[in-house]
Amino acid sequence: MEDFPSYTFSADEDFYFDAATESIYYDQQALHTPRGQISLLHEIAHAELAHFDYRTDFELFAMESQAWMKTRSLAKYYQVPCSDSFIQNCLASYGKWVEARSTCPTCTNFSLQENKTTYRCFSCQTRWHIAEGTEASIRRIKLDD
Numbered sequence: 315m316e317d318f319p320s321y322t323f324s325a326d327e328d329f330y331f332d333a334a335t336e337s338i339y340y341d342q343q344a345l346h347t348p349r350g351q352i353s354l355l356h357e358i359a360h361a362e363l364a365h366f367d368y369r370t371d372f373e374l375f376a377m378e379s380q381a382w383m384k385t386r387s388l389a390k391y392y393q394v395p396c397s398d399s400f401i402q403n404c405l406a407s408y409g410k411w412v413e414a415r416s417t418c419p420t421c422t423n424f425s426l427q428e429n430k431t432t433y434r435c436f437s438c439q440t441r442w443h444i445a446e447g448t449e450a451s452i453r454r455i456k457l458d459d
């Protein structure tokens with residue numbers, strides 16, 4: 315954390331990055347585990363990449379892919395064990411999440427997102443709403459498996 319003086323680090327119940335205040339929150343207890351250290355590096359990666367906001371699920375997915383690539387190089391630098399399969403699992407769970415949200419409930423076609431909360435199927439014109447997805451909620455799904 316000393317290497318990143320431009321961010322504010324604070325202990326909290328979870329790992330996340332608040333772009334508005336350039337603050338990184340971390341779970342003090344989890345920091346003793348490699349997975350916790352990876353989570354911290356991952357949030358630093360978001361901060362370093364200046365990830366601020368996203369308009370669509372795919373944008374979020376792209377941001378996550380970038381952040382994981384960056385996490386991998388940070389992990390190498392700080393000598394925190396971080397396996398490719400762990401990263402691939404994380405990305406796969408984001409991928410599954412996006413896929414579930416973008417599949418048309420009527421005809422199961424792959425569909426386009428109109429805005430943050432609405433998808434529309436270009437095949438049968440069905441529209442559906444999705445909950446606004448935060449990274450934290452995906453992360454929770456991911457950590458449960």
Ligand SMILES: [Zn+2]
Nearest residue numbers: 356378381449
């Ligand atoms: Zn992330």
Ligand SMILES: [Zn+2]
Nearest residue numbers: 418421435438
């Ligand atoms: Zn459809």
